[in-house]
Structures are given as C-alpha cells and as structure tokens.
Amino acid sequence: MSSTHLPSTVGLRVVAALAQYGTVSSAADALHLTQSAVSKQLKNIEALVGAPLFDRTSQGLSPTDVGMIYIEQARIALGALETAAVRVAALRRSQPAIRLHVLPILGDRWFMPRFSRFAELHPEIEVEFTTFAASDTVEEADAVFRFGDGNWPGWRADYFLGREVILIGAPQLIARGGGISSLDDIRHYPVLEHRQTPLRWSDFAQATHLNEFVPARINRFGYYSLVIRAAIGGQGLALVPRSLIHDELASGQLINPLGLGFTSPNCYWLTTPANRPLGAGLATLREWLLQEARQSEPMEVALLQETAS
Amino acid sequence: MSSTHLPSTVGLRVVAALAQYGTVSSAADALHLTQSAVSKQLKNIEALVGAPLFDRTSQGLSPTDVGMIYIEQARIALGALETAAVRVAALRRSQPAIRLHVLPILGDRWFMPRFSRFAELHPEIEVEFTTFAASDTVEEADAVFRFGDGNWPGWRADYFLGREVILIGAPQLIARGGGISSLDDIRHYPVLEHRQTPLRWSDFAQATHLNEFVPARINRFGYYSLVIRAAIGGQGLALVPRSLIHDELASGQLINPLGLGFTSPNCYWLTTPANRPLGAGLATLREWLLQEARQSEPMEVALLQETAS
DNA sequence: TCAACGATAGTCCGAAATGGAATAGCTACT
DNA sequence: AGTAGCTATTCCATTTCGGACTATCGTTGA
Numbered sequence: 001m002s003s004t005h006l007p008s009t010v011g012l013r014v015v016a017a018l019a020q021y022g023t024v025s026s027a028a029d030a031l032h033l034t035q036s037a038v039s040k041q042l043k044n045i046e047a048l049v050g051a052p053l054f055d056r057t058s059q060g061l062s063p064t065d066v067g068m069i070y071i072e073q074a075r076i077a078l079g080a081l082e083t084a085a086v087r088v089a090a091l092r093r094s095q096p097a098i099r100l101h102v103l104p105i106l107g108d109r110w111f112m113p114r115f116s117r118f119a120e121l122h123p124e125i126e127v128e129f130t131t132f133a134a135s136d137t138v139e140e141a142d143a144v145f146r147f148g149d150g151n152w153p154g155w156r157a158d159y160f161l162g163r164e165v166i167l168i169g170a171p172q173l174i175a176r177g178g179g180i181s182s183l184d185d186i187r188h189y190p191v192l193e194h195r196q197t198p199l200r201w202s203d204f205a206q207a208t209h210l211n212e213f214v215p216a217r218i219n220r221f222g223y224y225s226l227v228i229r230a231a232i233g234g235q236g237l238a239l240v241p242r243s244l245i246h247d248e249l250a251s252g253q254l255i256n257p258l259g260l261g262f263t264s265p266n267c268y269w270l271t272t273p274a275n276r277p278l279g280a281g282l283a284t285l286r287e288w289l290l291q292e293a294r295q296s297e298p299m300e301v302a303l304l305q306e307t308a309s
Numbered sequence: 310m311s312s313t314h315l316p317s318t319v320g321l322r323v324v325a326a327l328a329q330y331g332t333v334s335s336a337a338d339a340l341h342l343t344q345s346a347v348s349k350q351l352k353n354i355e356a357l358v359g360a361p362l363f364d365r366t367s368q369g370l371s372p373t374d375v376g377m378i379y380i381e382q383a384r385i386a387l388g389a390l391e392t393a394a395v396r397v398a399a400l401r402r403s404q405p406a407i408r409l410h411v412l413p414i415l416g417d418r419w420f421m422p423r424f425s426r427f428a429e430l431h432p433e434i435e436v437e438f439t440t441f442a443a444s445d446t447v448e449e450a451d452a453v454f455r456f457g458d459g460n461w462p463g464w465r466a467d468y469f470l471g472r473e474v475i476l477i478g479a480p481q482l483i484a485r486g487g488g489i490s491s492l493d494d495i496r497h498y499p500v501l502e503h504r505q506t507p508l509r510w511s512d513f514a515q516a517t518h519l520n521e522f523v524p525a526r527i528n529r530f531g532y533y534s535l536v537i538r539a540a541i542g543g544q545g546l547a548l549v550p551r552s553l554i555h556d557e558l559a560s561g562q563l564i565n566p567l568g569l570g571f572t573s574p575n576c577y578w579l580t581t582p583a584n585r586p587l588g589a590g591l592a593t594l595r596e597w598l599l600q601e602a603r604q605s606e607p608m609e610v611a612l613l614q615e616t617a618s
Numbered sequence: 619t620c621a622a623c624g625a626t627a628g629t630c631c632g633a634a635a636t637g638g639a640a641t642a643g644c645t646a647c648t
Numbered sequence: 649a650g651t652a653g654c655t656a657t658t659c660c661a662t663t664t665c666g667g668a669c670t671a672t673c674g675t676t677g678a
Contacts, residue, residue: 023626036666051401074393350636368653
C-alpha cells in the first residue's frame with residue numbers, strides 16, 4: 001500500500017539467489033539467466049528499495065544491513081508462492097505426489113545432479129520439491145531433509161550423508177600462509193563458519209586434540225554454498241562435509257591438508273513423519289536416496305574406523 | 310523450484326484485490342488499473358496455476374477452492390514485500406515514522422478518504438501503513454486497528470467505531486421478498502455473514518428478542534467489503550457497522566428497515582502497545598483518529614439510548 | 619610492472635509483456 | 649425486448665526484459 005511500484009518476482013528470485021550464491025555470475029547460472037540480466041534486475045530492485053542491498057567486493061557480493069532485511073522477506077514471499085504451487089498441485093492431483101523438502105545446499109550440490117536418474121528409473125512416481133518453504137509448511141511434506149543429530153520427535157530419521165567433515169582450504173591460501181605441515185599450523189589461518197552450525201570448529205579441535213584453538217579470524221556465512229565459495233576464493237579454512245565438495249577436491253580447487261577431519265554427530269538426515277505410514281512410492285524414493293547417498297560416500301567406512309582409533 | 314514461471318507481483322496484487330472486492334471492475338479501481346488489465350492479469354495467473362481461481366458469476370467473482378489457497382499465499386507474499394518496505398524504511402529513517410496497521414475494510418471505507426486531511430494538518434508527522442502484514446509483523450507497529458471486544462493483553466485499546474451495528478439490505482431485495490413491516494419478516498430473507506464475526510446474527514436475535522431465528526440461507530464472506538457488496542447486489546440481509554455504509558444509506562442503495570440494529574461489544578478499536586510510551590506524533594495521530602471517528606458517528610449516542618430502552 | 623583472469627556495470631537491440639480504449643458477450647432484472 | 653452491470657477479447661502503443669557484447673575495475677601471478 002505504501003509504494004506504488006512492486007518489485008518483480010524474478011527480481012526477488014535474483015535477490016534470493018544472490019544471497020545464496022554470493023556472486024552475480026553464479027546466481028545467473030542457477031537461475032538460467034545471463035550475468036547481465038541478473039545485474040540489471042538487482043539494479044532495479046535496489047533503485048526501488050532506494051538503498052543498495054549488497055556491498056560489491058572484487059570477490060562478489062555480500063548483503064548490507066538493508067539487504068539482510070530484504071532478503072529475508074524476499075524468501076518469505078517466494079516461499080509463499082512455492083507453497084501455493086505445491087498446495088494447488090496437491091489439491092488437483094487425484095493421486096498425490098510425494099512432497100519432498102530439500103535444503104538448498106543439498107539441492108545444489110547433491111540432489112539436482114542426481115535426481116534425473118530417479119525420474120528415469122521411476123517415471124510413475126511424481127515428486128514435488130520445496131526449498132524456500134517456511135517451517136510450518138515443512139510439516140506438510142512427506143519427507144524432509146534436515147541437518148542435525150537425527151533426533152526430531154515425531155519423525156523417523158535415516159542417516160543421509162555429511163557425517164564425515166573435513167578440513168579444507170584453497171591451495172593458494174595454504175601456500176601463502178606457509179603451508180600446513182602439522183596440526184598446529186592451522187592456527188595461523190582465518191576460518192570460515194556456517195552460521196547455523198557454529199560448533200563445528202570446537203568439535204574439530206576436540207576431535208583432533210587441538211588445544212585452545214582460537215582462530216586468527218572468523219568469517220560467518222548463512223549458507224554452506226557461501227562457505228564453500230569463500231573457501232575456494234581463499235578466504236579461509238573451512239570444515240565441510242566431504243560429500244558436498246567431491247568435485248572441488250578432485251579438480252584441486254580445494255585440498256584437505258594432512259587428511260584432517262572428524263566424524264560429526266550433526267549431519268544430514270532424511271526424515272519422514274513417524275506416525276504416517278510410508279506409501280509405496282515414498283518407500284521407493286527413500287530407498288533410492290539412501291542408497292545413492294551411500295554410494296557417494298564410499299570412503300566413509302574407512303574413515304570412521306580411522307577416526308575411531 | 311517446481312514451476313519455471315513465476316507469477317508477476319501485480320498479478321498477485323490483482324488476485325488479492327479481487328478476493329477483497331469481488332469484482333474485476335472495483336478491484337481495478339482500487340489498483341488504479343483498467344478492468345481490462347485486471348481481467349488479463351487474472352487470466353495470466355490462472356493459466357500459470359493451471360486452474361481457475363474464481364468462479365465467474367454475473368454478479369462478480371467468488372474464489373474457488375484452488376483460489377482460496379492461492380489467495381492466502383498471495384497475501385503472505387505481498388505481506389512480506391510490504392514488511393520489507395516498512396522495515397527498510399524504518400532502518401533508513403533517522404526519525405522513525407509512525408507505523409500504523411489498518412484493516413482492509415477500514416482502509417477502504419474510512420481511512421483513505423479522510424487521511425489526506427491529517428497529512429495536510431500535520432505534514433511533519435510521517436505515517437506508514439501496513440495492510441497485508443502477518444500477525445507477527447503487526448506486533449512491530451506503533452498503532453494497530455483491531456476488531457474485537459477491546460481486550461488485548463499488553464495493548465491499550467480505545468474505542469474507534471463500529472459499535473452501532475444495523476440491519477441493512479438492498480431495497481429491491483426487500484421489495485421482492487414482500488417488504489419488512491415487522492421484525493418477524495426478516496425470517497424470509499437470506500442473510501450474509503462475515504466469516505470472522507459469525508456471532509453477529511445470534512447477537513442481533515438476542516438483542517431484538519427475535520426468537521429461534523434460523524435464516525433461510527446464509528452466505529459467508531471473508532471480507533466486509535464483500536458482505537457490503539453482496540448486500541448492495543441484493544443477495545441478502547446483512548448486519549454491518551453503520552459507520553461503514555453512510556454513503557450507501559444516503560444514496561438509497563441500502564436501507565435499514567425499521568431502523569433495526571443493536572450495539573455490539575465487538576467493534577473496531579485503535580490499539581497501542583501498553584508498555585511503550587506514546588511519542589508526540591503518535592499521540593497527535595491518535596487524538597485526531599479518535600476525534601474523526603466520533604464525528605463520523607454522530608447518531609450514536611441517540612441510538613445507544615434507544616437500544617438500551 | 620604488466621598481462622591475465624574474474625568479477626560487475628553499461629549499451630544496443632529484438633522479443634515479449636503490459637496496460638488502455640473500444641468492443642463483444644453474457645446474465646439478471648424490469 | 650431492453651437495460652444495466654458484469655467479464656472477456658481484440659488491437660495497438662508503450663514499456664520492460666533478457667541476451668550478446670563491451671567497458672572497467674581489482675586481484676593474482678610471472
């Protein structure tokens with residue numbers, strides 16, 4: 001009612017994607033747009049808001065105070081549209097589809113590349129995804145990916161992936177800092193942290209007997225994709241589930257100095273409502289997901305033993 | 310993530326306005342668009358959703374099941390954008406504006422026509438409105454219009470208007486049904502009801518000693534504007550705060566048979582947080598609002614006495 | 619210091635969406 | 649029938665949007 005001009009929905013999606021990916025180019029990729037288009041959309045929205053939403057750095061974008069507020073509300077708006085679509089679809093379908101809520105990081109790094117295989121294998125099973133959905137809408141889903149220790153009252157949780165957390169950094173960063181030849185060397189490096197899982201570093205210090213670890217600097221990010229991006233950009237060391245960065249490790253963009261890592265109790269789980277019996281389609285999907293996850297973590301058993309010793 | 314195409318924001322606003330006003334034409338007026346544009350926007354959204362959102366009647370539009378769902382989410386999305394705007398504005402402004410949350414019906418029928426006078430009188434006081442905002446966002450407002458009995462813990466409530474509820478109907482409807490020459494005649498007519506205030510009719514029956522009142526038919530609406538519109542359209546009798554329909558009574562579009570009505574404990578209140586002290590601007594605004602409301606209800610004292618007798 | 623790289627911003631242009639005016643069609647009521 | 653009050657549709661001018669391309673800036677590495 002206040003402003004006569006409303007932002008465009010693609011603008012909102014651009015803002016959300018920028019917050020998630022941290023650069024115009026990668027956000028553009030994710031949205032199937034060009035860098036130019038995303039840049040212009042951002043410019044439009046900022047003109048409409050009347051203030052910059054992101055600080056421009058040479059590495060990419062980071063949200064301003066105003067941006068934080070706007071991003072949050074943009075997500076809510078997009079989430080509403082998403083749940084509208086899902087609910088309408090559910091209402092119209094005689095045979096309901098499976099509603100699966102995926103976390104952004106899993107969606108980008110694990111799910112989307114693989115899911116087409118499932119769709120080919122089981123074309124008869126319809127699956128709908130939500131990503132932005134608010135917590136109360138998540139309750140409606142038939143299966144929900146969650147991050148945590150596997151204990152959610154009312155939900156059955158199966159371990160999915162991400163138990164194996166490793167220390168990573170960009171090779172340039174590590175070279176610049178003098179290299180990591182012993183555990184203590186990591187004290188010299190800045191570290192990156194995911195805002196929602198702040199205990200990672202203390203867990204790591206405890207698991208590796210690294211006493212009184214006080215990082216040189218801590219940068220916090222709201223998304224794992226940003227942590228990974230920042231790590232690739234050489235902004236610091238990070239603790240990341242190995243499964244999420246197979247590609248970067250293989251290509252050498254990131255390295256795992258000394259093979260350091262630990263097994264975290266906090267990881268990704270596939271959860272299903274405990275009171276609701278699993279339908280046939282959901283059972284198939286669940287089996288497939290869990291098996292695919294096991295295959296994508298081939299080293300885990302070895303490492304579990306190693307860390308346990 | 311599911312649909313590649315997002316609805317446009319004006320489309321969302323169109324849907325919300327259609328739900329509120331019930332006809333394409335009046336929604337178009339409210340949005341400062343033409344009927345043609347609104348019709349096309351609706352068509353676009355429906356094509357995108359894949360199902361009609363409204364049933365077309367010769368009287369206007371009424372939401373379908375799918376429509377209800379979509380409307381709800383559209384409101385949430387618009388509300389998010391609104392709160393984004395308000396919060397950003399609050400953040401940027403050194404001297405904060407007064408944030409006032411108005412109910413749709415009051416905004417349309419009472420507030421907007423009058424508020425420009427206040428803006429002229431006190432140009433130094435900035436006021437921001439919210440309409441769509443969700444309940445948790447309402448808590449941030451400096452003043453909130455509410456409907457109820459004046460009892461909200463933590464809020465100071467001043468009576469605003471709407472205590473005087475009268476029976477109204479379109480003259481054609483009443484003529485068609487044989488006229489209303491005694492209280493009992495209203496049993497023959499269909500009645501209109503506001504979804505959120507379902508007790509009106511039983512309160513009315515009790516206040517007027519109309520025993521065992523079972524309406525011929527009940528039509529329920531989600532907005533008071535729809536109730537009023539339906540009453541004007543001759544769809545039934547309604548119980549409506551007199552202050553909201555002065556114009557229609559004066560023009561003869563609606564009549565108040567036998568002067569029937571009652572004083573309801575549920576009405577509109579202007580509420581302010583009890584713990585927060587009123588700033589000077591807010592105090593001025595509050596005084597002005599309450600005084601204007603008193604002036605727009607000149608007959609009330611007389612009627613109060615009448616009904617009490 | 620210079621060149622390469624990767625980042626964002628800006629310009630030009632064709633395509634698509636949008637909104638307004640006018641028109642056509644429909645239904646209910648007199 | 650005829651009218652009033654709706655919505656839907658068509659035509660058209662205008663605006664917006666997105667992609668290709670180019671400019672520019674900062675960082676990295678030889």
